[in-house]
Amino acid sequence: MSEMKSLAKDTAIYGLSSIIGKFLNYLLVPLYTYALARVDDYGIVTNIYAWTALLLVLLTYGMETGFFRFVNREDYNAPSVYKTAFLTLLTTSTLFAVLVVLLRQPLATILGYADHAEFVAMMFVTVAVDAFACIPFAYLRYQKRPMVFAALKLLFVVLNIGFNILFLVILGKNDVFYVFLSNILATTIQTLCLLPFTMPKGGRFDGQVLKDMLRYSLPLLVLGVAGIMNQTLDRILFPYLYTGADAQAQLGIYGACFKVAMVMMMFTQAFRYAYEPFVFAKHKDRQSVEAYADAMKYYIIFSYLILLGVIFYLDIFRYIVASAYWEGLKIVPVVLWTYVFQGIYFNLSFWYKLTDETKWGAYFSLIGLGITLILQVVGVPLIGYWASCGSSLVCYFVIMLLSYFIGQKKAPIPYDLKVIGGYTALTLGLLAVYYAIRLYYIHNMWILMAIGTILIGIYLFVLTRKDFPIQNVLRNRRNNGSGR
Numbered sequence: 001m002s003e004m005k006s007l008a009k010d011t012a013i014y015g016l017s018s019i020i021g022k023f024l025n026y027l028l029v030p031l032y033t034y035a036l037a038r039v040d041d042y043g044i045v046t047n048i049y050a051w052t053a054l055l056l057v058l059l060t061y062g063m064e065t066g067f068f069r070f071v072n073r074e075d076y077n078a079p080s081v082y083k084t085a086f087l088t089l090l091t092t093s094t095l096f097a098v099l100v101v102l103l104r105q106p107l108a109t110i111l112g113y114a115d116h117a118e119f120v121a122m123m124f125v126t127v128a129v130d131a132f133a134c135i136p137f138a139y140l141r142y143q144k145r146p147m148v149f150a151a152l153k154l155l156f157v158v159l160n161i162g163f164n165i166l167f168l169v170i171l172g173k174n175d176v177f178y179v180f181l182s183n184i185l186a187t188t189i190q191t192l193c194l195l196p197f198t199m200p201k202g203g204r205f206d207g208q209v210l211k212d213m214l215r216y217s218l219p220l221l222v223l224g225v226a227g228i229m230n231q232t233l234d235r236i237l238f239p240y241l242y243t244g245a246d247a248q249a250q251l252g253i254y255g256a257c258f259k260v261a262m263v264m265m266m267f268t269q270a271f272r273y274a275y276e277p278f279v280f281a282k283h284k285d286r287q288s289v290e291a292y293a294d295a296m297k298y299y300i301i302f303s304y305l306i307l308l309g310v311i312f313y314l315d316i317f318r319y320i321v322a323s324a325y326w327e328g329l330k331i332v333p334v335v336l337w338t339y340v341f342q343g344i345y346f347n348l349s350f351w352y353k354l355t356d357e358t359k360w361g362a363y364f365s366l367i368g369l370g371i372t373l374i375l376q377v378v379g380v381p382l383i384g385y386w387a388s389c390g391s392s393l394v395c396y397f398v399i400m401l402l403s404y405f406i407g408q409k410k411a412p413i414p415y416d417l418k419v420i421g422g423y424t425a426l427t428l429g430l431l432a433v434y435y436a437i438r439l440y441y442i443h444n445m446w447i448l449m450a451i452g453t454i455l456i457g458i459y460l461f462v463l464t465r466k467d468f469p470i471q472n473v474l475r476n477r478r479n480n481g482s483g484r
Contacts, residue, residue: 020154020157024154024157024158024161025157025160025161025262027161028160028161028164029256029259029320029321030319030320030321030322031164031165031168031169032045032168032179032256033256033321033322033324033325034322035168035169035174036168036174036175036176036179037174037175038249039248039249039252039253039324039325040246040248040249040252041175041176041252042252042255042256043239043247043248043249043250043251043252043255044113044119044176044248044252045176045179045252045255046235046251046252046254046255046256047235047236047238047239047248047251048111048113048119048120048123048180049123049235050232050234050235050236051111051123051232051236052123052124052126052127053228053231053232054225054228054229054232054236055124055127055131056127056130056131056134056228057221057224057225057227057228058221058225059089059092059093059096059127059128059131060089060131060134060224061092061214061217061218061220061221061224062216062217062218062219062220062221062223062224063085063088063089063134063135063213063217064134064135064138065217065220065353066085066213066214066216066217066220067081067082067085067135067138067139067142067213068138068142069213069216069353070209070212070213070216071142076209076212077203077206077209078203079200079201079202079203080203080204080205080206080209081203081206081209081213082135082139082142082200082203083200083202083203083204083205083206084203084205084206084209084210084213085135085213086135086136086139086198086200087200087205088210089131089132089134089135090132092131093128093129093131093132094128094132096124096128096131097124097125097128097129100120100121100124100125100128101121101125104117104118104120104121104124105117107120107124108120108121112239116176116177118177118180119176119177119180122180122181122183122184123180123183123184125184126180126183126184126187129184129187129188129191130187132191133187133190133191133194136194136195136197136198137149137152137153137194137198139198140152140197140198145197148197152190152193152194152197155189155190155193156186156187156189156190159185159186159189159190160182160183160186163181163182163185163186164178164179164182166182167181167182216356216358219358219359219361219362220358220361220362222362222365222366223358223361223362223364223365224365225365226362226365226366226368226369227365227368229369229372230365230368230369230372230392230395230396231342231392233369233372233373233376234254234372234376234385234388234389234391234392235251235254235255235388237376237377237380238250238251238254238380238385238388239251241376241377241380241381242380242381242384243381244384250384250385251385252325253324253325253327253328253385254328254331254385254388254389256321256322256325256328257321257325257328257329257331257332257335258331258335258389259320259321260310260314260317260318260320260321260329260332260335261310261332261335261336261339263306263309263310264303264306264307264310264335264336264339264340264343265339289412289413289414290414292347292350292413293413293414293415293416295347296344296347296348296413296415296420297415297416297419297420297467298467299343299344299347300340300344300420300423300424301423301463301467303339303340303343304340304423304424304426304427304459305456305459305460305463306336307333307336307337307340307427308427308430308431308452308455308456308459309456310332310336311332311333311336311431311434311452312434312448312449312451312452312453312455312456313449313452314329314332315445315448315449316449317332328385331385331386331389334389334390334393335389335392337393338389338392338393338396341393341396341397341400342396344400345364345396345399345400345403348400348403348404348407349361349364349403351403351407351410351411351413352403352407352410352411354411355410355411357410360403360406360410364399364402364403365399367398367399367402368395368396368398368399369395371391371394371395371398372391372392372395375387375390375391375394375395376388376391379391419466419467423462426459426462427459430455430456430458430459433455434448434451434452434455437451
C-alpha cells in the first residue's frame with residue numbers, strides 16, 4: 001500500500017503540471033482555429049507537428065528508458081550513466097540541427113513545403129533541442145524532483161502561449177510562421193533554464209556504458225518509431241492519401257477535433273511520468289507484481305470515468321474549436337477509446353522491459369504499424385479521416401491483447417480481471433443508455449448533459465461503494481490527523 005501511496009503522490013504532482021499544461025495548451029486550439037487565416041493553415045500545423053513527433057523518437061533512440069534501466073542498477077555508476085547519456089544526446093542532437101539548417105530547402109521540398117523552408121528548419125531544430133532535453137528531464141525524475149520538473153514544463157507552456165498571443169493576437173500576425181517561431185523561442189528558453197539543475201556532476205563518459213545502453217535501447221528505437229508512427233502516421237500520410245482537393249482543410253478539421261480528446265492523453269502521460277521510474281526502482285521487490293496489478297486496475301477505472309465525462313459533456317467541449325471544425329467531432333469517442341487502449345498497452349509493456357526482452361515491444365509495434373498502414377492506405381481514399389482514427393483504434397486494441405496474453409506467459413502479473421471486466425461492462429452499459437436516449441428520444445443539449453451527469457453519478461456510486469469506500473477514506477484521514 002505504501003508503494004501505491006508513493007505512486008499516487010508522484011502522479012498528483014506530475015499530473016497537476018501535465019493537466020495544467022495541457023489545459024493551457026487547449027487555449028492554443030481555439031486561438032489557432034480562430035486566428036489563423038484558413039482551416040488549411042491548421043492542417044499545416046497538424047502535419048508538421050506529426051513529423052516532429054516522429055523525429056523526436058528517432059533522435060532520442062530509446063535512451064530515456066535506457067537511462068532509467070541502467071542508472072538504477074547497482075553494478076553501474078549512476079553519475080557515469082547520466083554523463084554518458086547526456087553527452088551522447090547533446091552530440092547527436094547538435095549534428096542533426098546543423099544538417100537540418102544546411103539541407104532545409106530539399107527537406108522542405110520532400111515534405112511538400114517548398115515555398116516555406118523556414119517552417120521545416122525552425123521545427124526540426126526545435127525537435128533537436130527537445131531530444132537533448134529529454135535526458136536532463138529524465139534525470140529530474142530519477143532524482144525525484146517533481147516540483148522542478150513541473151515548473152520547467154509549465155514554463156514552456158506559459159512561454160509558448162505568451163508568444164502565440166503576442167504574435168497572433170496583439171500583433172495580428174495570423175500566419176503559420178509565427179506558430180513555429182513561438183515554439184522554438186519557448187523551447188530554447190526552457191532548455192537554458194533546465195541546464196543549471198541538470199549539468200552532470202561527477203562521473204565520466206564511459207564507452208562501455210554507452211555500448212550497454214545502446215544494446216538495450218536500440219530495440220526500443222524500433223519500438224518507439226513504430227509506436228509513434230502508430231500515433232502520427234494518420235497525420236503524416238493524410239495529405240498524400242486523401243483524394244479530395246481539400247486535403248489540408250480535412251486534416252485541419254481532424255487535427256483540431258483530435259485535440260478535444262486530449263483529456264485522456266493528459267492522464268495517460270501524467271501516469272507514465274510517475275510510473276516508469278517507479279517500476280524500475282521497485283523491480284527489486286519480489287512483491288511488486290501486486291503493485292503493478294493495482295496500478296493497472298486504478299488506471300482503467302479512472303480512464304473510464306474521464307471517457308464518460310468527455311462524451312457526456314461533448315456539447316460543451318466542442319467550443320474548444322471553432323464551428324468550422326465541428327463536423328469532425330463525431331470522431332472524439334473513437335479517439336478516447338484509442339487512448340484507453342494505448343494506456344493499457346503502455347502499462348502492460350513493462351513485462352518485456354523488466355525482463356530485458358525489449359524485442360517483444362518491437363514486434364508488437366511493428367504489427368500495429370502494419371495494421372495502421374494497411375487500414376489507412378485502403379480507407380483514407382474512401383472515408384477520409386474516419387479511416388485515420390479507426391486504424392489507430394484497431395491497432396492499439398490488437399497489440400494490447402497480444403501484449404497481455406504473451407506477457408502472462410513470460411512474466412505473469414495477477415491483474416484483477418473480474419473488477420476490470422465489471423467496470424468495462426458498467427461503462428459500456430452507461431454509454432448504451434446515453435446514446436439510446438440521444439438518438440431516439442431527447443435532442444436538447446442541456447437535458448442530455450443532465451442525463452449524462454446522472455449516469456456519471458451512477459458510476460461514482462459504484463466506485464465509492466466497491467473500490468473507494470468513503471468511510472475508509474475518512475477513517476484514514478482521521479487516523480493520519482491523530483498521528484501528527
